[in-house]
Amino acid sequence: xxxxxxxxxxxxxxxxxxxxxxxWSLLFPIVFMVMLGxxxxxxxxxxxxxxxIDQDQTTASKALLTSMKLLSILKVTESADLDxxxxxxxxxxxxxxxxxxxxxxxxxxxxxxxTQGSKLTVYYDETSQTTNQIGLPIISQVVDGISKQIVxxxxxxxxxxxxVQSLKLKYIDFLVPGIVAMMIMNNNLNGVAGQIASWRxxxxxxxxxxxxxxxxxxxxxxxxxxxxLNGAQAIIVLLIASMIFGTQVNGSWILLLLFVVLGTLxxxxxxxxxxxxxxxxxxxxxIAGFVSFPMLFLGGVxxxxxxxxxxxxxxxxxxxxxxxxxALRQIMNVGASFADVWRExxxxxxxxxxxxxxxxxxxKWE
Numbered sequence: 001x002x003x004x005x006x007x008x009x010x011x012x013x014x015x016x017x018x019x020x021x022x023x024w025s026l027l028f029p030i031v032f033m034v035m036l037g038x039x040x041x042x043x044x045x046x047x048x049x050x051x052x053i054d055q056d057q058t059t060a061s062k063a064l065l066t067s068m069k070l071l072s073i074l075k076v077t078e079s080a081d082l083d084x085x086x087x088x089x090x091x092x093x094x095x096x097x098x099x100x101x102x103x104x105x106x107x108x109x110x111x112x113x114x115t116q117g118s119k120l121t122v123y124y125d126e127t128s129q130t131t132n133q134i135g136l137p138i139i140s141q142v143v144d145g146i147s148k149q150i151v152x153x154x155x156x157x158x159x160x161x162x163x164v165q166s167l168k169l170k171y172i173d174f175l176v177p178g179i180v181a182m183m184i185m186n187n188n189l190n191g192v193a194g195q196i197a198s199w200r201x202x203x204x205x206x207x208x209x210x211x212x213x214x215x216x217x218x219x220x221x222x223x224x225x226x227x228x229l230n231g232a233q234a235i236i237v238l239l240i241a242s243m244i245f246g247t248q249v250n251g252s253w254i255l256l257l258l259f260v261v262l263g264t265l266x267x268x269x270x271x272x273x274x275x276x277x278x279x280x281x282x283x284x285x286x287i288a289g290f291v292s293f294p295m296l297f298l299g300g301v302x303x304x305x306x307x308x309x310x311x312x313x314x315x316x317x318x319x320x321x322x323x324x325x326x327a328l329r330q331i332m333n334v335g336a337s338f339a340d341v342w343r344e345x346x347x348x349x350x351x352x353x354x355x356x357x358x359x360x361x362x363x364k365w366e
Contacts, residue, residue, distance in 0.1 A: 007221030008228075015229055025191070026233050029183045030240055036302075037172040037245050048135045049075045050096040051085045056117065058105035067142050068098075074138065086123055096135050097123040111150055169333055176241045177328035178301035180234050184263040185295065185321050187233070188226055190288040192271030197284035200275070200364070223268060230264045231257060238332075250335035256328065259341075262348045263324040269355035270320075276362035295321045300329075320351040 015025075050068065054061050069076045079085050085097045103117025112118070122139055124131045147153075199205050208218060234257070241247040249256060274291065278284040298308070299321035305313055316322055327344035330336035338345070 004217045004221050004224075007218065008224045011221060011225035012228065015225070025183065025187045025229070026236065029179050029186075029233075030237060033176060033179045033237065033241060034244060036175055037241070040171045040175075047073055047075050048095045048131065048138075049077070049093075050098060050135075050139075051077050051079050051088070051094050053079055053082045053085060053097070053099045055102045056100050056104040060105035060108045061100045064100060064104070064142070064146060067146065068139075071138065071142070073134075089123055089125060092125070095125060095128060095131050096139065098139060099123070108146075108150060172241070172245045173247055173333050174304070174329065175302070176238065176245075176247050177332050178325045180237055180260070180328055181263065181299070181321055181325035182296060182301050183233055183237065184230055184260060184324065185267050185292055187230060188264055188267035189271045189274070189292050190285070192222070192226075192268050193274035193278065193284045193288040194281055196272065196275035197278050198281040201280055223265065226268060227261055227264050230260055234260050247332070249332050251331035251337070255336075255338055255341075256331050259324060259327045259331070259345070259348075262345060262352065263320075266320050266324075266348050266352040266355065269352055269359050272359035272363055273355060276359060276364055295319050298322075300325045320348055323347045 052065055052068065054065060065076070065078070068074055082097070082099055085094060088094045089097050099121040101117045101119065101121070103115070104120075105117075107113075107115040107118035120139075120143060122136065124136060126132070128135075148155075196205070238247070238249065270291070271288070274284060274288050278287055298312070298316050299305075299319050300316070301321065305316050305322060305326075308316060323344040327336075327341040327348075330341050330344075334340075
């Protein structure tokens with residue numbers, strides 16, 4: 001037990017003294033989270049920049065302009081220079097340019113589509129999918145509403161809207177659990193593989209093997225030190241996210257930390273496998289990166305798995321990080337209980353057991 005405690009303390013001292021480990025395992029995820037959260041934290045909102053050139057300058061044209069400004073999705077500005085606005089549109093500084101023609105009010109009063117001034121010209125970027133699918137239909141809806149009002153059209157079929165209260169989640173709420181999952185994977189998969197390979201090359205493992213130290217005590221000390229490190233890191237990241245972006249843990253902290261432990265054990269086991277297959281620390285890094293890099297972008301860390309191609313989703317759903325990030329997200333955002341995330345716990349546990357078995361069979365002291 002004394003040797004176990006000393007090994008745990010020694011491992012924690014190594015973490016504390018190694019500035020590179022502190023930066024890549026703690027500071028980098030925090031900086032990364034703050035950057036993405038600042039740029040895309042409220043990314044659930046969509047807006048279109050629209051410039052309106054009112055060539056008519058009448059009561060009717062100003063009423064049309066007011067109708068556009070009432071829509072929160074449109075950021076409407078007025079201009080008198082059509083050529084300059086079209087130039088900005090070509091440069092990507094505008095998404096729509098609407099020209100209200102001279103004689104617009106006359107056409108409205110005449111109630112005739114053939115009257116001069118009845119056709120609004122809408123300039124748009126035909127390469128922009130957002131403009132094509134959202135912008136043009138919105139402008140058409142505004143104009144169609146005015147036309148129906150002019151002719152006194154009464155619709156036969158109408159829509160009855162019933163609002164349902166849902167979770168008001170932003171991108172930062174999706175991102176923070178993914179950052180915690182990414183941190184756990186990198187710290188343990190990449191960290192264990194590189195450290196064990198380095199110790200093997202330097203003969204540290206061989207010297208440890210020649211001492212009365214039991215292999216179980218050595219592995220238990222590694223696990224304990226990394227569990228303490230990951231638990232502290234997860235709490236720090238969540239507290240910083242709460243202070244800066246207002247995120248919160250709606251579920252149980254105990255259940256959240258349980259998945260931190262489960263994720264740590266799973267990725268540590270995979271890291272031991274990589275350490276057993278590599279001969280030098282130089283080869284451990286690329287192999288660990290080859291394993292972790294695809295999981296980083298396919299495991300639901302930065303964007304939802306449901307947005308991926310249908311043929312890819314069954315493969316992605318087998319990855320351990322996808323279940324870890326999903327469970328953390330459900331606990332934090334939805335307040336899920338263990339009954340809701342037992343499937344993720346079972347799959348992570350399966351990964352851990354299989355990886356631990358393979359690691360125990362392939363691990364070499366020399």
